[in-house]
Structures are given as C-alpha cells and as structure tokens.
Amino acid sequence: MVILIVIILLSFVLCAGLTFAMMPVFARYLTAQPNERSGHRVPTPQGGGAAVVIVTVLCVWIGIVASDYNVNGLRLHILACSAVFLAIVGALDDKWDVPPLVRFIGQVAAVAVVLMWGVDGSNILEAYMPYQVVFLVTILAGTWFINLVNFMDGVDLIVVGEMVPLTACIGLLGWFGFLGSLESLVAVALCGSLLGFALFNWPRAKLFLGDVGSLPIGLIVAWLLYETAAQGYWAVAILLPLYFCADATVTACRRLVNREQLWKAHRTHYYQRAADSGLSALRISSTVFALNLVLCALAIATVFWPTPVVQVAAVVGGGGLVGICMRSFSKRM
Template identity: 45%
Template sequence: MTTLVAGPDLAAGLVLFALAPAVLAALISAGITWQSMPLLQRYALARPNARSSHRIPTPQGAGIAVVAATLLVAAAWTSGAIPLPLIGSAVLIAMVGLVDDIRPLPVLLRLVLQAAAVAAVVFTTPETLRIVPALPLALERGLILLAGIWFVNLVNFMDGLDLMTVAEVVPVTTALGLFGWFGDLSPSAALLATALCGAMLGFAPFNRPAAKVFLGDVGSLPIGLLLGWCLLELAWNGQPAAALLLPAYYLADSTITLFRRIARREPFWSAHRTHFYQRATDNGFTIGQVIAEVFALNLVLALLAIASVRAGSVPVTIVSLIAGAVSVAFVLRRFSRPQAS
C-alpha cells in the first residue's frame, strides 16, 4: 500500500516552498546593499533639501539591491513567465533613477523616459485583458498609461521617510502573494510580489531610523512600476476594488497633496514637505509613530482587500471600499493635526 504524505507535513512543505522566493530575495537584497554601501557613500550622497526628513548627508541608491534581487528571483523562479517588456522597462526606469540620484536630470526628460517605460508595459499586453470592457480599448489603455505614470511617481514622492516604502510595500505584496496562493492572481504576478516583499525586508534593516542608506530614485521608480503591474494584473483578474484598496493610502496622500499644490499655484514638480506623512513629523509625530500608523493602516487595507476578494460579494466589496476610505481619511486627518503635548 502506498503511504500518503501527512496533511500537516504537506501543508508545511507548500508554505516553505511559497516563502522560499521571499527568503532568497531578502538575502540577495541585504547582501548587495551591504556590499554597495562604501560605493554609495562615495558617489550617491543624498544631501538634505526642502523635501528631506534627514539632516545629514546619507547615501542613496540601495534600490539597486532591491530591484536586482526582485527581478533575479522572479525571473529564475517563473522560468521566463515575467513579461520581458516589464523587466526591460524596470531596468530602464532604474537606470534613469540612478543617473538622477547622481546628477539630477531635467523634469521633462525624466517624465518622457518614465512614460516610455510604462507604455512599453501597457501596450504590449494582450488585448483580451480588460478592466472595463465597455470602454474602447484605446481609451482604457490610455487611462492605464496615465495611471501608471502617476503611480511610478507617487511611490517616489512618498519615499521620503525612513522605512516608509517598506511599510507600504510589505503589506501590499504580502496580500498579493496570498491572492496568488488562492488563485485570485496570476502565478507570475504573485511570485513577483513575493520576491519584492522579500527584497524590501532585506533592505529594511539598513533603512530603519536613523537610516544608513536610502532607496533613491533607482529603487522607488522601478518599485512603483513593478508594484503597479501586480496591481494591474489583479484588476485584470476581475478584482479592481482590491487593486484600489491595497495602495489606497499612497494614492490618497499623494493625489490630494498634488491637487492642493496645483490649486495653490505652487510649482508642484519641485521638492516640498506638504505630504500628510511629512506634515505629521512637523506636527509632533515621531518617525516611528508615522511608520507604525502607516503600516497598521496598510494591514487594515490588505485585510479589507482580502475580504472583498474572498467574499465575492458586491455588498461586501462596497462595505470594504467605504471602510477603507474611512480608515485612510482618519489617518490623514490625524497626520494633518498637531500632536497633543
């Protein structure tokens, strides 16, 4: 008689197999970051400016490690299932960020190159992938292109505090990995998210307050592209509400701030400290408090996204969206008001 593997042993093995890409990406990310620190210290110092939360020059560019670890692990683990245009665009946008970290590029040039990278991803996907089939394909893809450019930039804008991007990306990618586990997201997107989660965790010890190194544009821009693609895959898989819920805090903080600056006729493309999370530190919140609240909020948003997907119910999805909006509004209001002494 054939002996079957015990249920708990099989489950444990599957969990270990699912976590292996994250562990490997974390080790690669941490190793490259540690090895590159002297080089970044010499060539890529981030000096304090109007946007900065740090007060002493700090090396930036560790995003090279995060992006390299993510792409290497994801490409190897999926045996080529990650779209080549996505890999090429991530590398292109990382190179643009690297140059900008060392010697700032003109705003228009950066925007054109970012748009080219996003367009290469959006317009090479199969026409059968739709979010709103009632819209003409060209219009939908055009709107996705604009949203993609904005998402790439907002991840960069929000990367202005120690561990901020870690507090955003880890909960979101963990939820995306779970969606892949339950079959609600394509395996390639779920694997990419899992690898990105691990790479960010490998970077985290170097970025905890006071940070020894920053991601830099070389990291935040391609992270925005890769994360945006995973969320787009989720929307294409019939879960647009979850794809909005997961990054809801980043979307709200950055978009509200942008429109406020435009309404005030401020040069919205220049460095500033008017994001809600930046105002929080000016209002008496410590960096640790801001990061803890953002991380907790993102956990709530992830749970709401999971509930909306697993329930498969329109009323549950509507309630989840409302609860997510209320949660985000609550945190933004807290950040915008002075801390009681």
C-alpha cells in the first residue's frame, strides 16, 4: 500500500506546481468579482479547481500503472470523463454565467452516466424499492450533492477542511482493505491535490476553487460515498459529509419555506453567518476541519465495530456534533 502514500505526495506536488504555473491564466481570464454570496471584497482569481481535477485524474492513472491493482478501467474512464465534463461546464459558468437550467441538466446527465456505467455494486435501497425509483432517487441525491459542494464553497479553505479529512478517511479504509483499490486511489489523489491547492487558498486567498472545481469534486466525492455505502458502510457514507450536507440542506429548506429561489446568490448558510458576524475564514475552516476529524473517527469506529448499536450511536453522535457546530455559527449573529 506504499503506492497510496506515493500518490498523495505526488498529487500534492503536481497540483501545487500546476496551480502556480496556471496562476497568470486564472488572473487574466477567470477573475471572481465580489457579489452578494461571496465572502471576498476585491476581485480574486478563480479556477484552481482545474488543476485539482487534472492532477487527480492523472495521478489515479499513474497509480494504476505503477501498481498491481486490478481495477475496472471502464469505471475509471466513465468517472474521469464525467468529472472533466462537469469541469468544462463549471469553467464556462465561471466565465460567462451558464443558465441554471443548463447547469442542472449537465449535472443530472453526469450523475446518470456514472450511475449506469461507473459504479461497482448494487444500491442498498434496491432491497426496499423498485430499481427505477432507486435510480431516480440516487440521481437526485447525487445532483444535490454536487450543488451543495458548490454552495458551501464560500469561505477560504472550507472545501479543503471538509474534503481532505473525508478523502483521507476513505483512503485509510482502503489501506486496511475495507474498500476497493480504485476508491482508495481516487480518494488519496483528490486529497493530495486539494492539499496542493490549499497553499493558494489559505486566507486571505490568492486563488479560489471556482465552479470548474466544485462541480467535479462534488461528483467524485458523491461517487466515493456511493461506493462506500454500496459495500455496506452506510454509516461511513453518512458521517463523512455530514456537516456540508446538514448546513446546505437545512439552509435550502429554510429558503424554500421563505419562497426564495435556490439558485439566487445569498449569504444565509451557517458558515456565512459566522463570517458575517466577524469570525475569520481560517477559524471557520479550522472548526469544520476539526469537526470532520471527529466524524472520521466515528466513521472508522463503525467499520471496526460494525454492530447496529455502534453505527446508530455514531451517526446520532455525529449529528449532534454537527448541530452544535451549526448552532455556534448561527449564534454569532
């Protein structure tokens, strides 16, 4: 399993180097202007996610070639092509503001393609519902996850603080043989790439991820969580993304009740409330990172002690911690 360490280090170095090399391009063509949703007050280059996606895909292929892993090449190609497709959609949106309906159709198409040809395992819901219903529900869930990652990318380092522990945990579970080789490689490659990007996203950020990064990262992580759940580790799949899912979903439900348009810019997420009350981006992202380390520990506990009592207790306990975090962010208003 030395290859996993090599890949995470290689992806870190390559992403940092590629991002540095592409900075003039980002600054010239993909500058994010301050708006109602943004947390920055001056124009800032965006598009760093392009380097993250390129390096992640490249390092996964390197890992497969350099190791004796027996992986399903079709799954990798489908996932990679779908991620690149969403990166292109995101890049166009970063530059020209793609209409929400077009973005949505592209996201649904990418998720559907991955579900049809890019997964290896049956959905655990198929024991309770017809396949067609499960397929539709899973497409909607995957599309929502892609969007919530995009919605939550509103403070420096917050995506890094969420996704680095998540992907590191999946890579660690793969190290111990609980998850497949492809899942492990994808997780550590994305983890290292995000760490390389973090050098430029550290507050005050010199570079933002952009939709070119948040959309494909959402797809890749949704795929990782789906495969994790399909292999029986449903508690892990719930715990690892729990903060992002809770903040985004509760906020969306509240806005729907208030008859607000979900695609319109706003600053009512819990982490945004904390930022508007004066909490620094580094403090917010550090809190999310620390919370996710605890969620990872709970997730790992459910794998090593896979009893219903431990799994339910871990999910309930993790939900309580996420609720406390969101409440502390909200109370700062």
